[in-house]
Amino acid sequence: MAEPGDHLFRREAGRMVAALTRLFGVHNLALAEDVVQDAFCRALEVWKLRGVPENPSAWLMATAKHRALDILRRERTAREYAPELGRLLESEWTLAPVVAEAFGDSAIRNDQLRMMFSCCHPRLPEIAQVALMLHILCGFGVNEVAAAFLTGPAAMEKRIARGKKVLAGSRRLFDFTMSNEPEVEQRLSAVHRALYLLFNEGYHGAHAESAVRAELCVEAMRLAELLLAHPVTDTAATRALVALMCLNAARLPARIDAAGNLSSLYEQNRALWDQELIAKGERLLDHSATGTTITEFHIEAAIAAIHAHARSLEDTNWRMIVDLYDALMKVRPSPVVALNRAIAIAQYQGAERGLVEIAAIADVDRLADYPFYFAALGELEQQLGRTMEARAHFRAASMRARNSMERQFFERRAHEVADIA
Amino acid sequence: MSDFLYLYRGGDSSGTPEQMQQSMQKWSSWLQDLGAKGHIKDQGNPLEATGKVVKKKTSITDGPYAEAKDLIGGYTLVQAKDISEAAKLAAGCPIFDNGGFVEVRPIMQMSM
Numbered sequence: 001m002a003e004p005g006d007h008l009f010r011r012e013a014g015r016m017v018a019a020l021t022r023l024f025g026v027h028n029l030a031l032a033e034d035v036v037q038d039a040f041c042r043a044l045e046v047w048k049l050r051g052v053p054e055n056p057s058a059w060l061m062a063t064a065k066h067r068a069l070d071i072l073r074r075e076r077t078a079r080e081y082a083p084e085l086g087r088l089l090e091s092e093w094t095l096a097p098v099v100a101e102a103f104g105d106s107a108i109r110n111d112q113l114r115m116m117f118s119c120c121h122p123r124l125p126e127i128a129q130v131a132l133m134l135h136i137l138c139g140f141g142v143n144e145v146a147a148a149f150l151t152g153p154a155a156m157e158k159r160i161a162r163g164k165k166v167l168a169g170s171r172r173l174f175d176f177t178m179s180n181e182p183e184v185e186q187r188l189s190a191v192h193r194a195l196y197l198l199f200n201e202g203y204h205g206a207h208a209e210s211a212v213r214a215e216l217c218v219e220a221m222r223l224a225e226l227l228l229a230h231p232v233t234d235t236a237a238t239r240a241l242v243a244l245m246c247l248n249a250a251r252l253p254a255r256i257d258a259a260g261n262l263s264s265l266y267e268q269n270r271a272l273w274d275q276e277l278i279a280k281g282e283r284l285l286d287h288s289a290t291g292t293t294i295t296e297f298h299i300e301a302a303i304a305a306i307h308a309h310a311r312s313l314e315d316t317n318w319r320m321i322v323d324l325y326d327a328l329m330k331v332r333p334s335p336v337v338a339l340n341r342a343i344a345i346a347q348y349q350g351a352e353r354g355l356v357e358i359a360a361i362a363d364v365d366r367l368a369d370y371p372f373y374f375a376a377l378g379e380l381e382q383q384l385g386r387t388m389e390a391r392a393h394f395r396a397a398s399m400r401a402r403n404s405m406e407r408q409f410f411e412r413r414a415h416e417v418a419d420i421a
Numbered sequence: 422m423s424d425f426l427y428l429y430r431g432g433d434s435s436g437t438p439e440q441m442q443q444s445m446q447k448w449s450s451w452l453q454d455l456g457a458k459g460h461i462k463d464q465g466n467p468l469e470a471t472g473k474v475v476k477k478k479t480s481i482t483d484g485p486y487a488e489a490k491d492l493i494g495g496y497t498l499v500q501a502k503d504i505s506e507a508a509k510l511a512a513g514c515p516i517f518d519n520g521g522f523v524e525v526r527p528i529m530q531m532s533m
Contacts, residue, residue: 009438040441044434045467048448048515049495141437 007215009040011222012057013139016064018111018173019102023068023089025082026118027168029136031071039063065103069096084172112137113226113233117174120190123166129194130201131156132163138219148201148216176232188233192241192297195220195227199245203252214252221245236291239284240298246281247304250274262409266313278308296332299324318348335366343376351383371400375410382417390417422500424462424528425507429514430491432521447515455499460510465497494521498528 005011013036020032039060053059072081072089081089088094101107119132127149134140134148146156176184202216224242227233254268263269285301303324310316325341338361346354358364358376367373378393394414401407434444455461470492474482485492501507504527511523 007439007442009442013438037435040438041434044441044445045494048445049452049465049467049497051449051464052445139438141439144437144439 007139008056009043010139012060013040014112014137015108016060017136017139018115019108020064020068021115022107022111022173023072023082023085023099023102025080025171026173027171028079028081029164029168031079035064035067035071038067061103065099068102069099072099080171082172084175109226109229111173112223113230114173114175116191116223116226117176117187118167118170119163120187120194121163121166122186122190124163126190126193126197128159128163129190130197131160132167133194133223134198134219135160137223148213184232188227188235189237191227191233192237192295195224196241196244196297198223199248203248214249217245217249217252221249236288236293237295237297239288240295240301243281243284243288244297244301244304246277246284247301247308250277250281250308256405260405261412262405264409265307270311273308281305281308294327294331296328299328299331303328313347316347318344322348333362335361335363336370338362339367339370339373339376343379346380346383351380354380355384369400371397371402371406371410373397374400375413378410378413378417387417422502423504423507423530425499425501425504426526426528427465427497427499427511427514428493428524428526429495429497429516430493430522430524431489432494432516432519434519444515444518447518451513451515452497454513455510460499460501461497462500463498465495467495468493470494490520491522 016036016039017029017032020035021029024032042063043056043060047053047056072095073092085098088098102111115137116133119136120129124132131145131149134145135142140148142157142160143153145160146153149156151159174187179187199217199220202213202218202220221242224238224245227238228242250273251265251268253274254270254272255263257263257269281301282305285298285305288298288301303321306317306321306324321344322341325337325344328337329341339358342354342357342361345357355377358373358380361367364373374393374397378390378397381387381393382390391414394410394417398407398410398414401410434441436444452461452464456464470485471483472485474485476482499507499510501510504525507525507527511525514523516523
């Protein structure tokens with residue numbers, strides 16, 4: 001009996017919905033989702049007793065395809081389907097080949113890409129765009145999306161329903177060939193932001209159970225790969241974004257140690273870093289220098305590349321990292337970026353200097369709930385031998401921890417400081 | 422050893438893709454476990470939810486007539502020492518997660 005791959009259903013859900021939505025039209029998204037649900041119910045009923053077939057993905061696609069043909073034949077006159085296919089769906093001669101084509105691999109990839117662009121509708125707030133992508137393209141249930149973003153299920157339900165209504169405003173999936181260049185560019189940059197947000201939510205999101213949810217990173221990277229594979233979306237910024245994801249994801253295996261504890265960059269076992277991802281990230285970063293604009297993704301990828309290259313903390317080129325943070329402050333200033341810059345400065349100019357930089361952060365009050373702000377103060381105070389202050393800062397960080405992993409990490413640091421004293 | 426028929430009744434299998442995949446994996450590991458212990462005689466089959474009910478030559482109606490909540494969704498033929506062992510083995514069935522249940526029926530012995 002074959003074992004289905006991890007998250008096979010979730011992945012196939014996104015692929016099937018994309019194909020079905022092109023056939024039915026975006027205004028019939030709910031119908032597409034019903035067909036997908038039916039296909040899964042059927043798969044579950046059959047597979048649980050008869051075992052998983054050799055090619056489960058093909059089985060699901062075939063089931064969805066049959067159902068789609070059924071619907072298109074039966075409700076031909078009752079509903080209006082995809083405007084771009086129009087007549088082709090009306091004639092029996094063209095219907096079957098058109099549906100077969102829609103379920104081909106390359107058509108599905110293209111439709112997933114178009115769906116991504118549809119989800120990033122300018123009328124939707126960023127968080128709704130990401131939620132829709134997770135829901136429609138990654139097969140996350142409403143509750144699962146809500147859990148990913150620390151929102152109540154009811155609120156997320158509303159947000160997703162509202163989002164779908166906006167999507168249905170245009171009956172066809174976003175079309176690269178029908179849109180003008182600035183529009184494509186604007187949507188692409190929204191897609192970039194959404195994927196970046198999704199990746200970060202997985203990488204150091206404020207989740208209550210786990211500090212790292214690699215699956216969100218994996219989904220962001222999977223969708224970003226689709227951008228790389230299409231000539232229109234394979235831009236310098238796309239490459240920089242994927243490079244940034246690869247170079248940071250390479251450190252994921254070391255972020256949680258064997259005992260399940262969060263491990264800071266300072267103490268990570270660098271032998272655990274994924275060299276393959278690092279190599280891929282560096283290659284993409286090299287190929288991202290083609291455009292004229294430097295995006296924040298370029299800069300963040302470059303910072304991650306320096307870390308990936310360094311054999312140790314001491315071996316890290318902190319001066320260059322500070323320069324890059326300076327550049328990042330120009331492109332996308334924020335108190336968190338300023339904090340990271342200050343930490344990097346402390347690495348080569350000393351803790352005293354670092355504290356001065358932290359004190360000079362504009363809008364520092366926006367960090368009042370950010371545990372790593374207090375942790376940074378703790379680390380620097382400790383380096384200066386001010387144990388009492390250091391411990392107080394780690395305790396403050398612990399009080400603001402967003403999950404037990406973070407809390408344990410800060411508590412441990414507080415204890416270590418006390419032990420040294 | 423005697424033969425028993427498990428009839429899987431009811432249960433709502435819908436859910437998020439992830440939940441459905443997990444449910445499927447639970448089923449296959451439950452059946453694999455039974456098989457490994459030599460209890461499976463025939464893995465059985467799922468049944469369509471539709472059908473015909475034939476009562477007399479002239480009376481044919483659509484669909485199994487049971488309530489949807491205890492519609493038979495499939496069956497498996499198992500071997501067990503006695504009915505109580507067969508029932509105990511069925512207690513591990515993942516169908517309970519979805520509100521369904523298992524009917525365990527001894528296959529009648531032909532020899533006296």
